[in-house]
Amino acid sequence: MNASDVSDDAFEERLRRAADLIDEVPPASLRAARTAHSIRRLDAELAELVFDSLGTREAQMVRGGGEPWLLTFEAGATTVDIEVSTTRRGLRVLGRISPEVAIDVEIRSGDRTIRTSTDPLGRFVADEIPGGATSLRLRWGERSIVTEWLTLPRATPAS
Amino acid sequence: VPANDLGTLVRAAANGDATAWEALVARFSGLVWSVARGHGLSRADAEDVYQTVWFRLAEHIDRIKEPDRIGSWLATTARNECLRLFRAGARTSITSDPDTLDSGNRGTASPSPEQLLVESEDAATEVDRLHELWRGFVQLSDRCRRLLRVLMASPPPSYAEAAAALDMPIGSIGPTRARCLAKLRELVTMPGLTERSS
Numbered sequence: 001m002n003a004s005d006v007s008d009d010a011f012e013e014r015l016r017r018a019a020d021l022i023d024e025v026p027p028a029s030l031r032a033a034r035t036a037h038s039i040r041r042l043d044a045e046l047a048e049l050v051f052d053s054l055g056t057r058e059a060q061m062v063r064g065g066g067e068p069w070l071l072t073f074e075a076g077a078t079t080v081d082i083e084v085s086t087t088r089r090g091l092r093v094l095g096r097i098s099p100e101v102a103i104d105v106e107i108r109s110g111d112r113t114i115r116t117s118t119d120p121l122g123r124f125v126a127d128e129i130p131g132g133a134t135s136l137r138l139r140w141g142e143r144s145i146v147t148e149w150l151t152l153p154r155a156t157p158a159s
Numbered sequence: 160v161p162a163n164d165l166g167t168l169v170r171a172a173a174n175g176d177a178t179a180w181e182a183l184v185a186r187f188s189g190l191v192w193s194v195a196r197g198h199g200l201s202r203a204d205a206e207d208v209y210q211t212v213w214f215r216l217a218e219h220i221d222r223i224k225e226p227d228r229i230g231s232w233l234a235t236t237a238r239n240e241c242l243r244l245f246r247a248g249a250r251t252s253i254t255s256d257p258d259t260l261d262s263g264n265r266g267t268a269s270p271s272p273e274q275l276l277v278e279s280e281d282a283a284t285e286v287d288r289l290h291e292l293w294r295g296f297v298q299l300s301d302r303c304r305r306l307l308r309v310l311m312a313s314p315p316p317s318y319a320e321a322a323a324a325l326d327m328p329i330g331s332i333g334p335t336r337a338r339c340l341a342k343l344r345e346l347v348t349m350p351g352l353t354e355r356s357s
Contacts, residue, residue: 008336008337008340011340011343011344012307012310012311012315012336012340014289014292015292015296015307015310015311015343016311016312016313016315017289018289018290018292018293018296018311019193019293019308019311019312019313020313021286021289021290022289022290022293023192023196023293024192025188025189025192025209026202026206028206029192029206029209029210030184030188032210032213033184033188033191033209033210033213034180034181034184036180036210036213036214036216036217037172037177037180037181037217038177039214039217040217040218041218046218046219046222052243054243054246054247055246069247084247110207131207132206132207132210132211133207133210133211133214134211135214146218148215148218148219149211149214149215149218150211150215150240150243151204151207151208151211151240151243151244151247152247153204153244153247153248154203154204154207
Protein backbone atom coordinates (compact mmCIF):
# COMPACT_ATOMS: atom_id res chain seq x y z
CA MET A 1 0.00 0.00 0.00
CA ASN A 2 1.34 3.37 -1.00
CA ALA A 3 1.23 6.03 1.69
CA SER A 4 -0.40 8.53 -0.66
CA ASP A 5 -3.33 6.19 -1.31
CA VAL A 6 -4.80 6.54 2.17
CA SER A 7 -6.75 9.40 3.74
CA ASP A 8 -5.17 11.58 6.40
CA ASP A 9 -7.30 9.92 9.07
CA ALA A 10 -6.25 6.44 8.00
CA PHE A 11 -2.64 7.58 7.73
CA GLU A 12 -2.77 9.00 11.26
CA GLU A 13 -4.24 5.69 12.42
CA ARG A 14 -1.22 3.87 10.93
CA LEU A 15 1.02 6.25 12.85
CA ARG A 16 -0.91 5.42 16.01
CA ARG A 17 -0.28 1.73 15.38
CA ALA A 18 3.41 2.47 14.90
CA ALA A 19 3.54 4.47 18.14
CA ASP A 20 1.70 1.70 20.03
CA LEU A 21 4.32 -0.73 18.77
CA ILE A 22 7.49 1.35 19.06
CA ASP A 23 6.89 3.99 21.70
CA GLU A 24 4.19 2.84 24.11
CA VAL A 25 3.95 3.93 27.74
CA PRO A 26 6.44 1.84 29.74
CA PRO A 27 4.51 -0.69 31.88
CA ALA A 28 6.17 0.37 35.14
CA SER A 29 5.14 3.99 34.58
CA LEU A 30 1.60 2.97 33.74
CA ARG A 31 1.44 0.97 36.97
CA ALA A 32 2.70 3.98 38.93
CA ALA A 33 -0.03 6.16 37.40
CA ARG A 34 -2.75 3.62 38.14
CA THR A 35 -1.77 3.34 41.78
CA ALA A 36 -1.07 7.07 42.31
CA HIS A 37 -4.62 7.57 43.53
CA SER A 38 -4.06 5.34 46.54
CA ILE A 39 -0.87 7.06 47.69
CA ARG A 40 -2.47 10.48 48.07
CA ARG A 41 -1.41 12.10 51.32
CA LEU A 42 -4.84 13.24 52.37
CA ASP A 43 -3.79 14.25 55.86
CA ALA A 44 -1.40 16.89 54.50
CA GLU A 45 -1.93 20.41 53.18
CA LEU A 46 -0.78 20.95 49.63
CA ALA A 47 1.88 23.65 49.17
CA GLU A 48 1.64 25.02 45.64
CA LEU A 49 4.59 26.11 43.57
CA VAL A 50 4.46 29.92 43.41
CA PHE A 51 7.94 30.76 42.11
CA ASP A 52 10.46 29.04 39.84
CA SER A 53 13.69 30.91 39.11
CA LEU A 54 14.02 29.08 35.81
CA GLY A 55 10.95 30.96 34.67
CA THR A 56 8.21 29.72 32.45
CA ARG A 57 9.21 31.01 29.04
CA GLU A 58 10.65 28.77 26.41
CA ALA A 59 13.14 31.48 25.45
CA GLN A 60 14.97 31.00 28.74
CA MET A 61 15.80 27.40 28.03
CA VAL A 62 18.95 25.48 28.80
CA ARG A 63 21.71 27.43 30.44
CA GLY A 64 23.96 24.62 31.51
CA GLY A 65 24.80 23.95 35.14
CA GLY A 66 26.18 26.20 37.80
CA GLU A 67 23.33 28.55 38.52
CA PRO A 68 21.25 27.87 41.60
CA TRP A 69 17.70 26.85 40.92
CA LEU A 70 15.25 28.38 43.37
CA LEU A 71 11.71 27.22 43.98
CA THR A 72 9.11 28.56 46.39
CA PHE A 73 6.04 26.72 47.65
CA GLU A 74 3.23 28.17 49.75
CA ALA A 75 0.56 26.64 51.96
CA GLY A 76 -1.44 29.33 53.70
CA ALA A 77 0.98 31.53 55.64
CA THR A 78 3.76 28.93 55.48
CA THR A 79 6.47 29.33 52.87
CA VAL A 80 8.99 26.69 51.82
CA ASP A 81 11.99 27.84 49.77
CA ILE A 82 14.32 25.33 48.20
CA GLU A 83 17.50 25.60 46.17
CA VAL A 84 18.48 22.70 43.94
CA SER A 85 22.08 22.29 42.86
CA THR A 86 24.31 19.59 41.46
CA THR A 87 27.24 18.27 43.46
CA ARG A 88 29.65 15.40 42.90
CA ARG A 89 27.27 13.21 44.85
CA GLY A 90 24.20 14.05 42.85
CA LEU A 91 21.51 16.61 43.55
CA ARG A 92 21.50 18.66 46.72
CA VAL A 93 18.39 20.30 48.11
CA LEU A 94 18.84 23.20 50.49
CA GLY A 95 15.64 24.38 52.08
CA ARG A 96 14.11 26.78 54.53
CA ILE A 97 10.65 26.95 56.05
CA SER A 98 9.20 30.21 57.29
CA PRO A 99 8.00 31.16 59.75
CA GLU A 100 10.87 29.05 61.05
CA VAL A 101 9.96 25.94 62.96
CA ALA A 102 11.67 22.68 63.82
CA ILE A 103 10.35 20.05 61.44
CA ASP A 104 10.96 16.62 60.05
CA VAL A 105 11.56 16.65 56.31
CA GLU A 106 10.93 13.73 54.01
CA ILE A 107 11.95 14.06 50.37
CA ARG A 108 10.43 11.60 47.94
CA SER A 109 12.40 11.56 44.73
CA GLY A 110 12.55 8.87 42.10
CA ASP A 111 12.47 5.55 43.92
CA ARG A 112 13.88 6.88 47.17
CA THR A 113 12.78 8.66 50.31
CA ILE A 114 15.39 10.80 52.05
CA ARG A 115 14.83 12.05 55.59
CA THR A 116 16.35 15.02 57.35
CA SER A 117 15.29 17.72 59.78
CA THR A 118 15.68 21.45 60.21
CA ASP A 119 18.10 23.43 62.33
CA PRO A 120 16.68 26.03 64.79
CA LEU A 121 16.42 28.56 61.96
CA GLY A 122 14.16 26.31 59.90
CA ARG A 123 16.88 25.33 57.43
CA PHE A 124 17.58 21.85 56.09
CA VAL A 125 19.85 20.17 53.58
CA ALA A 126 19.75 16.80 51.84
CA ASP A 127 22.26 15.24 49.46
CA GLU A 128 22.21 12.40 46.98
CA ILE A 129 18.70 13.19 45.80
CA PRO A 130 18.15 10.88 42.82
CA GLY A 131 15.86 13.20 40.81
CA GLY A 132 12.73 12.31 38.88
CA ALA A 133 9.24 12.96 40.28
CA THR A 134 9.92 14.76 43.55
CA SER A 135 7.91 16.08 46.49
CA LEU A 136 8.77 17.21 50.02
CA ARG A 137 6.76 16.43 53.09
CA LEU A 138 7.24 18.63 56.13
CA ARG A 139 5.87 17.63 59.51
CA TRP A 140 5.70 19.39 62.83
CA GLY A 141 3.26 19.12 65.71
CA GLU A 142 -0.11 18.25 64.26
CA ARG A 143 0.67 19.86 60.92
CA SER A 144 1.86 18.31 57.71
CA ILE A 145 2.57 19.96 54.37
CA VAL A 146 3.40 18.36 51.05
CA THR A 147 4.84 20.27 48.12
CA GLU A 148 3.35 19.96 44.68
CA TRP A 149 5.09 17.24 42.65
CA LEU A 150 7.64 18.38 40.14
CA THR A 151 10.36 16.79 38.05
CA LEU A 152 14.01 17.20 39.00
CA PRO A 153 16.60 16.21 36.41
CA ARG A 154 18.33 12.92 37.15
CA ALA A 155 21.80 13.60 38.46
CA THR A 156 24.39 12.85 35.84
CA PRO A 157 27.42 10.86 37.03
CA ALA A 158 30.30 13.09 38.08
CA SER A 159 32.90 13.36 35.38
CA VAL B 160 -15.69 9.78 26.66
CA PRO B 161 -18.00 12.83 26.54
CA ALA B 162 -16.78 15.88 28.45
CA ASN B 163 -19.54 15.83 31.07
CA ASP B 164 -18.67 12.20 31.82
CA LEU B 165 -15.09 13.30 32.32
CA GLY B 166 -16.30 15.80 34.91
CA THR B 167 -18.18 13.00 36.65
CA LEU B 168 -15.08 10.80 36.62
CA VAL B 169 -12.93 13.57 38.09
CA ARG B 170 -15.39 14.26 40.89
CA ALA B 171 -15.76 10.55 41.64
CA ALA B 172 -11.97 10.10 41.75
CA ALA B 173 -11.69 13.13 44.03
CA ASN B 174 -14.13 11.38 46.38
CA GLY B 175 -11.94 8.31 46.50
CA ASP B 176 -13.39 6.20 43.70
CA ALA B 177 -10.43 4.11 42.49
CA THR B 178 -12.33 2.82 39.44
CA ALA B 179 -12.96 6.37 38.24
CA TRP B 180 -9.25 7.12 38.70
CA GLU B 181 -8.28 4.09 36.61
CA ALA B 182 -10.69 5.21 33.89
CA LEU B 183 -8.97 8.61 33.81
CA VAL B 184 -5.55 6.96 33.56
CA ALA B 185 -6.79 4.66 30.78
CA ARG B 186 -8.16 7.62 28.85
CA PHE B 187 -5.20 10.00 29.18
CA SER B 188 -2.11 7.89 29.87
CA GLY B 189 -1.20 7.84 26.17
CA LEU B 190 -1.70 11.59 25.83
CA VAL B 191 0.58 12.45 28.77
CA TRP B 192 3.28 10.11 27.43
CA SER B 193 3.01 11.47 23.90
CA VAL B 194 3.36 15.08 25.10
CA ALA B 195 6.61 14.21 26.88
CA ARG B 196 7.97 12.21 23.94
CA GLY B 197 6.73 14.77 21.42
CA HIS B 198 8.77 17.43 23.20
CA GLY B 199 11.87 15.35 22.60
CA LEU B 200 12.53 14.00 26.08
CA SER B 201 14.50 10.76 26.36
CA ARG B 202 12.43 7.80 27.49
CA ALA B 203 13.90 8.06 31.01
CA ASP B 204 13.05 11.75 31.33
CA ALA B 205 9.63 11.19 29.76
CA GLU B 206 8.93 8.56 32.43
CA ASP B 207 9.78 11.07 35.15
CA VAL B 208 7.51 13.72 33.67
CA TYR B 209 4.73 11.17 33.15
CA GLN B 210 4.89 10.14 36.82
CA THR B 211 5.04 13.73 38.03
CA VAL B 212 1.92 14.62 36.07
CA TRP B 213 -0.11 11.72 37.46
CA PHE B 214 1.15 12.21 41.03
CA ARG B 215 0.30 15.88 40.80
CA LEU B 216 -3.19 15.16 39.52
CA ALA B 217 -3.74 12.67 42.34
CA GLU B 218 -3.02 15.34 44.94
CA HIS B 219 -4.73 18.15 43.03
CA ILE B 220 -7.84 16.35 41.92
CA ASP B 221 -10.16 17.95 44.46
CA ARG B 222 -9.14 21.43 43.32
CA ILE B 223 -9.36 21.05 39.54
CA LYS B 224 -11.31 24.09 38.38
CA GLU B 225 -12.77 22.70 35.16
CA PRO B 226 -13.22 18.93 35.61
CA ASP B 227 -14.72 18.59 32.12
CA ARG B 228 -11.43 19.79 30.66
CA ILE B 229 -9.20 17.44 32.62
CA GLY B 230 -7.50 16.28 29.41
CA SER B 231 -6.34 19.81 28.66
CA TRP B 232 -5.15 20.22 32.27
CA LEU B 233 -3.07 17.05 31.96
CA ALA B 234 -1.68 18.09 28.57
CA THR B 235 -0.74 21.57 29.84
CA THR B 236 0.82 20.18 33.00
CA ALA B 237 2.85 17.67 30.98
CA ARG B 238 4.03 20.41 28.62
CA ASN B 239 5.04 22.70 31.48
CA GLU B 240 6.97 19.90 33.19
CA CYS B 241 8.79 19.17 29.91
CA LEU B 242 9.82 22.81 29.60
CA ARG B 243 10.90 22.96 33.24
CA LEU B 244 13.00 19.85 32.80
CA PHE B 245 14.59 21.29 29.66
CA ARG B 246 15.59 24.42 31.52
CA ALA B 247 16.92 22.37 34.41
CA GLY B 248 19.05 20.30 32.08
CA ALA B 249 17.15 17.32 30.72
CA ARG B 250 18.68 14.77 28.45
CA THR B 251 17.00 15.24 25.14
CA SER B 252 17.17 12.50 22.64
CA ILE B 253 14.48 12.54 20.09
CA THR B 254 13.74 9.15 18.67
CA SER B 255 15.98 9.49 15.63
CA ASP B 256 18.70 7.23 16.94
CA PRO B 257 18.32 3.59 15.91
CA ASP B 258 18.66 2.32 19.47
CA THR B 259 15.59 4.17 20.58
CA LEU B 260 13.71 3.08 17.50
CA ASP B 261 14.27 -0.56 18.25
CA SER B 262 14.20 -0.49 22.00
CA GLY B 263 10.53 0.48 22.14
CA ASN B 264 8.87 -2.71 23.23
CA ARG B 265 11.53 -5.31 23.04
CA GLY B 266 12.66 -6.78 26.28
CA THR B 267 9.67 -5.75 28.34
CA ALA B 268 8.40 -8.47 30.62
CA SER B 269 5.00 -9.07 29.08
CA PRO B 270 4.60 -8.84 25.32
CA SER B 271 1.90 -6.50 24.06
CA PRO B 272 -0.75 -7.78 21.66
CA GLU B 273 1.22 -6.04 18.92
CA GLN B 274 4.29 -8.09 19.76
CA LEU B 275 2.36 -11.33 19.82
CA LEU B 276 1.29 -10.61 16.26
CA VAL B 277 4.91 -10.94 15.25
CA GLU B 278 4.40 -14.68 15.55
CA SER B 279 3.10 -14.79 12.01
CA GLU B 280 4.96 -13.88 8.83
CA ASP B 281 2.34 -11.42 7.67
CA ALA B 282 2.47 -9.64 10.95
CA ALA B 283 6.25 -9.44 10.74
CA THR B 284 5.91 -7.65 7.43
CA GLU B 285 3.37 -5.31 8.96
CA VAL B 286 5.75 -4.60 11.84
CA ASP B 287 8.53 -3.83 9.35
CA ARG B 288 6.24 -1.40 7.55
CA LEU B 289 5.38 0.35 10.80
CA HIS B 290 9.09 0.67 11.62
CA GLU B 291 9.64 2.17 8.17
CA LEU B 292 6.86 4.64 8.78
CA TRP B 293 8.49 5.53 12.11
CA ARG B 294 11.85 6.07 10.43
CA GLY B 295 10.12 8.61 8.21
CA PHE B 296 8.38 10.22 11.17
CA VAL B 297 11.62 10.87 13.08
CA GLN B 298 13.04 12.71 10.08
CA LEU B 299 10.30 15.34 10.22
CA SER B 300 10.90 18.82 11.62
CA ASP B 301 10.62 19.29 15.40
CA ARG B 302 7.33 21.09 14.92
CA CYS B 303 5.77 18.30 12.86
CA ARG B 304 7.11 15.59 15.12
CA ARG B 305 5.73 17.30 18.20
CA LEU B 306 2.29 17.78 16.64
CA LEU B 307 1.98 14.33 15.11
CA ARG B 308 3.34 12.57 18.22
CA VAL B 309 0.61 14.18 20.29
CA LEU B 310 -2.12 13.45 17.72
CA MET B 311 -1.08 9.78 17.47
CA ALA B 312 -1.61 9.19 21.19
CA SER B 313 -3.85 6.21 22.05
CA PRO B 314 -6.69 6.96 22.42
CA PRO B 315 -6.47 10.06 20.20
CA PRO B 316 -6.80 13.43 21.97
CA SER B 317 -9.38 16.06 21.08
CA TYR B 318 -8.06 19.07 19.18
CA ALA B 319 -8.62 21.14 22.33
CA GLU B 320 -6.36 18.76 24.27
CA ALA B 321 -3.78 18.79 21.47
CA ALA B 322 -3.87 22.61 21.43
CA ALA B 323 -3.17 22.64 25.19
CA ALA B 324 -0.35 20.12 24.79
CA LEU B 325 1.31 22.16 22.05
CA ASP B 326 0.38 25.67 23.17
CA MET B 327 -1.03 26.28 19.70
CA PRO B 328 -4.30 27.94 18.67
CA ILE B 329 -6.86 25.23 18.14
CA GLY B 330 -7.55 26.54 14.64
CA SER B 331 -4.02 25.86 13.45
CA ILE B 332 -3.97 22.20 14.51
CA GLY B 333 -5.89 20.96 11.45
CA PRO B 334 -3.89 22.83 8.78
CA THR B 335 -0.54 22.01 10.44
CA ARG B 336 -1.53 18.35 10.69
CA ALA B 337 -2.36 18.27 6.98
CA ARG B 338 1.01 19.82 6.08
CA CYS B 339 2.97 17.49 8.34
CA LEU B 340 1.17 14.37 7.10
CA ALA B 341 1.89 15.46 3.52
CA LYS B 342 5.60 15.81 4.33
CA LEU B 343 5.59 12.38 5.94
CA ARG B 344 3.98 10.87 2.84
CA GLU B 345 6.83 12.30 0.78
CA LEU B 346 9.40 10.84 3.15
CA VAL B 347 7.94 7.35 3.24
CA THR B 348 7.49 7.13 -0.52
CA MET B 349 11.13 8.01 -1.14
CA PRO B 350 12.78 4.91 -2.65
CA GLY B 351 15.72 4.97 -0.24
CA LEU B 352 13.40 4.64 2.67
CA THR B 353 10.70 2.24 1.56
CA GLU B 354 12.93 -0.11 -0.45
CA ARG B 355 15.24 -0.70 2.46
CA SER B 356 15.32 -4.42 3.17
CA SER B 357 15.36 -5.54 6.74
